[in-house]
Amino acid sequence: xxxxxxxxxxxxxxxxxxxxxxxxxxxxxxxxxxxxxxxxxxxxxxxxxxxxxxxxxxxxxxxxxxxxxxxxxxxxxxxxxxxxxxxxxxxxxxxxxxxxxxxxxxxxxxxxxxxxxxxxxxxxxxxxxxxxxxxxxxxxxxxxxxxxxxxxxxxxxxxxxxxxxxxxxxxxxxxxxxxxxxxxxxxxxxxxxxxxxxxxxxxxxxxxxxxxxxxxxxxxxxxxxxxxxxxxxxxxxxxxxxxxxxxxxxxxxxxxxxxxxxxxxxxxxxxxxxxxxxxxxxxxxxxxxxxxxxxxxxxxx
Numbered sequence: 001x002x003x004x005x006x007x008x009x010x011x012x013x014x015x016x017x018x019x020x021x022x023x024x025x026x027x028x029x030x031x032x033x034x035x036x037x038x039x040x041x042x043x044x045x046x047x048x049x050x051x052x053x054x055x056x057x058x059x060x061x062x063x064x065x066x067x068x069x070x071x072x073x074x075x076x077x078x079x080x081x082x083x084x085x086x087x088x089x090x091x092x093x094x095x096x097x098x099x100x101x102x103x104x105x106x107x108x109x110x111x112x113x114x115x116x117x118x119x120x121x122x123x124x125x126x127x128x129x130x131x132x133x134x135x136x137x138x139x140x141x142x143x144x145x146x147x148x149x150x151x152x153x154x155x156x157x158x159x160x161x162x163x164x165x166x167x168x169x170x171x172x173x174x175x176x177x178x179x180x181x182x183x184x185x186x187x188x189x190x191x192x193x194x195x196x197x198x199x200x201x202x203x204x205x206x207x208x209x210x211x212x213x214x215x216x217x218x219x220x221x222x223x224x225x226x227x228x229x230x231x232x233x234x235x236x237x238x239x240x241x242x243x244x245x246x247x248x249x250x251x252x253x254x255x256x257x258x259x260x261x262x263x264x265x266x267x268x269x270x271x272x273x274x275x276x277x278x279x280x281x282x283x284x285x286x287x288x289x290x291x292x293x294x295x296x297x298x299x300x301x
Contacts, residue, residue, distance in 0.1 A: 001097050006281060008041035008053030009101070014094050024049055025061065025234060031088065031104075034080060037062075039101045043234075043276075043284070045259045046269040047167065052276055058101040060288045060300065061232045066103065067296050068230040071201060072194055077226040078105040078217065108217030108225050110160075113175060114167055115187055117195035118154045120210040122147055122237065122249065124169075125156065137171045147210075147246045153195060155188040160215070187216060190224060198231050205294050207253070208244055212236035233291045240294075253291035257284055 002011040012020065012027045020027035024044040029036040039062040041053035062082065069077045081087070082103040084095040091098065118125055118135065125135040126146045133140055136156035144150075157175050158167040176184040191214050199209045213235050215228040229235055233254035244250045249260075261280050267273065276284075289300045 001094075004052045006052070006055050006278070008055045008281075009058060009097075010040060010042060010053055012038045012040060012097070014091065016090055025058070026229075031090075033107070035105050035107055036087075036091065036098075037103050037105055037228075038098060039229075043255060043258060045255060045262055045273075046267075048269065048271050048273045050258070050273045050276055052281065054281055054284050054288065056285060056300070057288055060292045061229055061234055062101045062103060064232045064292055064295065065230045068198065069226070072197060072226065072230070075190065075194055075226050076219075076223060077230075078108050080104040080106060105227070106219065106225070108219050108227055110215065110217040110227060111179070111183075111187070112160045113170060113178070113187075114158045114160050115191040115214040115216060116156045116158055116211065117191050117214070118150060118156055118211040119195065119199055120147060120149050120208070120237075120239075121145075122210055125154075125211075136169050145246050146248055147244070147250055153192050155191055157187070158213075186224060190216070194226070202238075202295060203241070205297070206241045207291070207294050208239040208241055208250075210237035210239055233288050238291050238295075253287045253294070255284065257287055 001009060001013060004010050014029060017029055020029045020038070025040060025042050027038040027040060029038070039058035041055055041057045043050050043054050043057060066079065066082045069079050084099045084102065087095060087104060121129060121135070121144050128135055129140060129144060133142065135154055138154060157170045159170060160167065172184065194214060195209070195212060202209050209231065212231055214226060214230065217225050217227045219225050236254060237256060238253040239250040240253060258276065258280065265274065292300050
């Protein structure tokens with residue numbers, strides 16, 4: 001296992017297994033009939049991976065995903081187990097490294113689109129709205145401000161870019177052309193239903209889920225399955241209800257803090273990324289911990 005100076009896990013390695021396929025955050029090991037996902041402490045912004053990580057970030061992402069899989073129990077998902085003591089024998093030698101930051105999952109055929117759902121107008125949606133009164137080419141009424149709650153939840157899919165590339169918006173027509181009308185509409189419906197259920201739960205915890213992205217796959221029978229991470233500070237914008245105000249970017253409990261710091265130093269959104277200062281690392285970790293504790297109602301240890 002490779003850690004940085006703050007003991008953030010940058011790369012995993014499991015003796016006896018081939019090197020994993022590495023995504024922006026997760027390392028994926030092929031175990032034959034199933035997969036092992038290891039959530040490292042890497043952090044990306046603008047689709048660029050930072051050279052140093054956020055300690056405990058992987059544990060927070062993994063634990064939150066397991067939590068949301070349970071809450072969204074009406075939607076099939078790929079989780080088999082997150083209990084390292086029940087993992088196969090070849091993983092027992094590294095189970096303490098994997099504890100809290102890994103899950104055994106079913107193999108599914110991943111649908112190559114990010115299913116983005118927006119309940120509030122912010123980020124790239126706000127930028128587009130200012131120019132054309134649209135979001136993802138969907139027309140909206142006049143009168144919205146940055147941070148406004150949308151009259152209705154929007155499904156705004158994008159491409160699923162490879163490491164180092166950027167996701168691109170996809171219209172409903174383009175998604176239907178790629179996947180077929182029935183599958184595209186089912187993705188929109190399921191994504192909005194999952195978001196709405198999670199947003200209602202989070203609101204009761206004092207957290208606004210401004211937007212999020214889901215990933216889906218299909219199993220051997222063609223059934224739609226929720227996969228990868230779910231409703232984490234990496235894949236969502238979490239705003240504390242107490243400090244929410246329309247007209248600007250509310251303080252967030254997610255990686256927006258890192259994006260803002262990078263923009264503040266005029267990072268050009270291209271690799272190589274700068275090293276995150278210790279104070280940025282510490283504050284980002286604190287935001288992730290606060291999101292976990294508010295949503296799960298448990299202390300993070």
